[in-house]
Amino acid sequence: MSRTARRAREWQLAVPLTLFFTAFVFVPLGLLAFVSAYGEPEMRTLGISQYTGFFTDAFRLNVLAQTLWLALRTTVLTLLIGYPLAYLYTLSPRWLQRVLLLLIVLPLLTSVVVRTFAWIVILGREGIINSMLLALGWIDGPLTLLFTPTAVVFALAQIEMPLMVLPLITALSNIDPNLRQASEVLGAGKWRTFFTVTLPLSIPGLLAGCLLVFATAAGAFVTQTLIGGGRLLFMPYYIYQQAIQVNNFPLAAALATILLVSVLTVVMVLNALGRSSRGFIHG
């Protein structure tokens, strides 16, 4: 049998996973959207009252806004310090690359609960920052560092950083070093070369990283609840609370649908930007 004929028949191998995803991802998500159309927890009347209720309620809108704002700030912070790390990786000798890659990959494999817990140890009342500030005599009593939005952003940025750095390393490694050299030989300085040559060429990786970090940060239940504590409410805990503690499934389903659509919109915009930037790179 020729290769093409064989390839044409290979589609059958994708059937089991397709059926699995249909039954356990796409049908349930459809059902979720359907349940969100019920007006009350007892599921009697159908309509769009959950959504009109959401978009006219300042409190709920604020929870969504805070969640997306959190994800955005996390993305910017990981980009700001993750990009230089990825850049330095490409300039490093081989042995250092191996060390750096393990340093980037290991956290990704370590439990998120554990990595979040680390931040509680660092930021807690007896944590490293408070002990240091007390020892230096800069403060009289321990500061409350946990349970603030800034603490959540820092913890999340550290936790999601590998997701930003790995695609950037791939993108930066694919850039021909001759291009940078040519730019510098022709008189552009380091900074100008970076902003006009390296950065534009790394945009596909940069967008891929931003997309992963944004999507993960927006749904990061563990870090948001443990570092944010009870005072800061974000969409993931709000969904969990409405479904499991209050048993208001229509509201929980509507909240989940809204979060899903918001994240999906950002993902699709970044994907579209990524496609057009690839076209730009290959001329």
Added chain:
Amino acid sequence: MARAAIESAASRRERRSFYLTFGLLGATAAFLLGAPTVIVLITSFTSGYTLKFPPAGYSVRWYVALLENSPEIIAAAWISLKIAVASTAIGVLLAVAAALSLARQRAMWARILDAMFMSPLMLPLLAIGLALLVMFSRLGIELSMMTLVIGHVVITAPYILRTTIANYVQLDPVLIDSARALGARPWFAFRTVTLPLITPGIAAGAFIAFMASFDNVAISLFLSDARSQVLPIKLWNIIESSLDVRAAAASGVLILGTIVLALVMERVAGLSRHMR
């Protein structure tokens, strides 16, 4: 001559400011990646009752406490382990088959399927967990280990699919064609030629998938019943309610376990190559 000297001084200054900025930011990132894990490890050996850092004294008492009088944490770890093994095994079967079919396809349907299978890595898993709970309760299916495993396969399959496809496309199709031309039946050619060559990709994907399942909270939150509480949720409860130092000891075990497994996988399958 003088002008060239001035220019080169300026360019030296620029070079210095560039490498200083990138060096400092990059070093901050590298430090941030490593430091928290080290801090948890050190704290877990405290002899005190609080998460003070640095600890006043060192002991292994919390590890002893974890082993000897924390049956609920050990039980949760076993459940997590069973679910991770089962969902990784099912994920390998489904995803490797799909990878073989999708890897060399250029058609539209293949790209759409690929994007669909990868979507759990980008969508809030919490929504998928809630959606599955809604469906199971509508169908009158009670929550059990099985429902939990089904939910976790949604997490494991994408990782395995990604690494297997990446490995498979690097494989020279001529190898398989020659095996077939020399008379090997499809299954025999797969078993003796294709499978050994894509094993590193499958192994790396299975390992990442296993860790992702073992660590998952978002799906388990909705799909585990009272009897099957998984380890990350147990730890989440402990940390949220009491900040018990046993959580640090459990974290220590998880960190050391992850490091050992990752180093083994790095040697066996070149793990870090497959994660890029």
